[in-house]
Amino acid sequence: MTPANPPEESVIRIAAAVIADPDGRVLLVRKRGSRIFMQAGGKIEPGESPAEALRRELREELLLDLGAGVAEPLGRFAARAAHEAGHRVEAEVFALRIDRPVRPAAEIEEIVWVDPFDLPPIDIAELSRDHIMPALRAGWGRR
Secondary structure (H helix, E strand, O other), rough: OOOOOOOOOOOEEEEEEEEEEOOEEEEEEEOOOOOOOOOEEOOOOOOOHHHHHHHHHHHHHHOOOOOOOOOEEEEEEEEEEEOOOOEEEEEEEEEOOOEEEOOOOOOEEEEEEEEEEEEEOOOOOOOHHHHHHHHHHHHHHHH
């Protein structure tokens, strides 16, 4: 008897932001009804570029209005989805530095600024914890 193949995971395409403050801390957000913190951002809608999706999501989630060309591409990362069982996220990640306050809006219940070199004992999404933060520690976060 041949073992059954496990079902393939569905892929969710997202755009995510590594938002750093002048002290090098990085912003993580927590959605309402969740305990997991992650980068701000969200699903890329049909016909939308990753950069357009990021601008839209940051306006909705943090009331942060970005102009074109403000965010620097950091890379593409993939991991298990934090909130959708059986799904993987493929994230186009952008980095930007800001020196203005942000506040949670829409489905975001809480924000926290963290040191990417010394993460606090909070639940952090696999994509952020195992892929994005190591990329920051390897390069972009030290500029």
